[in-house]
Amino acid sequence: MIQITGPATFWLTALLFFLAVFGRYVLFSLAFWWLFRVSMKDQFAHRAVQMRPRKAGQDWREIGWSLLTSLIFTAIAMAVIMAYQAGYTRIYTDFRTYPIWWYPISVAVVLFFHETYYYWLHRWMHRPGVYRWVHKTHHDSITTSAWTSFSFHPLESTLQAIVIPALTFVIPLHISAVGLILLIMTVSSAINHLNTEIYPRDFNQHWLGRWLIGATHHSLHHTQFRFNYGLYFTFWDKWMKTESPDFHRLFAEKTSSAPDKKT
Template identity: 65%
Template sequence: MESIDFTQPGTFAQTAFYLFLGIFGRYVLIAALFHYLFKVKYRAHFQSREVNQRPRREGQNRREIGFSFITALIFALVGTFMAMAWQKGYTQIYTDFHAHSSIWFAVSILLILFCHETYYYWLHRWMHHPRVYKWVHKAHHDSITTSAWTSFSFHPVESVLQAIVLPALLFVIPLHYSAIGIVLLIMTATSVINHLNTELYPRDFHRHWFGRWWIGATHHSLHHSQFKYNYGLYFTFWDKWIGTESPDFTKLFERKTRKEGTEVKV
């Protein structure tokens, strides 16, 4: 890959195309899988765990997939520019696993997630400013009752703002290329789970040492229905520290999981 000249227009376009197929294909595959499992095959079992009971609008799936198509295209273009920057030696991406310790490999992923969380929380707060909201974030919030297909449904401006954070971090934080894949997989999977509108986590998970800091469908669904709470992406710590976690979260989570027989031991 180091011998590929990404500055050539044909190579750039081909790389962007393949990245687009990977990004959009990953979104479709994971979203379709979760939609089939929890909204089709096992819906009767999980119906009591659906957080927002309001019906989705006609044509909402088609609209969300359309926005997600544009989002994937923007992500692919940004990713191709990052490949150019890596080839020129501008980034901290490394290919030799032994260039850093295995401990750093794990720490670097956690550090990226923490930085991404911090960036997104404050970006999200800004996007809810009245002068910004309708131009940037409203397209995503038009999905009041969310689904797996909502996970990548953003206005193009918001897509750009979301696309630039990981590349920016890769200029300063050493990250193995496989760790980038892990981060992207976590990003996609958690986004689908959080927008599924069906609580998948077990009873008392919100009291568990990890679960109390981890966002699920109930937590994020409240953001779509209440607008002024629960701004986090992966974690709840900024919402807890700043006081923007919904006061209805605990009661709603317990109501949606009370029929679950298996408790998480704290």
């Protein structure tokens, strides 16, 4: 963990974190865009979820909001670093501090709490009195892409960003586990907003796949609004009966081997 010893170190660390956060977003968004829109366009063309055409300038608008999101994520990360140096968090750097079996369990526990927090936050953000002030910016992207993954109003960015840092105060986490969780968050968000289903046929019925959110699942949230509130996993949507009744049909159509099949 970086030690901040003065203003110069603080601002250098903040710059490095911002470049890491925003750079990670740009890297994965570009990679998914190139892979499924350029390199493998013909193979995956029939898997794109048919929605409204993307608006002119939508990519740049989403990148602009994502830039603000990255600044907010950086500010909160700096607060966690300062708290760590003061001894307030439970982040550790020596693998011998806890048994090795705790490492995967700690990651799973954080992902579960993050999923739970986000699901109920997401439903709250869809309340009429809240939606226009907090969540509408993200839903302006009706037809999503990987660039949409960080496109939030600053209020939503802040609400989304506080949960994992808060958990570092109560759950022992190796510093690399924190990095792994943030990487999972970025990759999952890019996949979910890709608007092209990348998972294989019948994966929605697989023992693992049935619990994972992908592009088809999340695209239905952007078009139907009342369903599919999850972040990484589908279990809250299944338990609360908020999974779209159209999901399995649409997933089957998008992963059909027939490239000319339409929805």
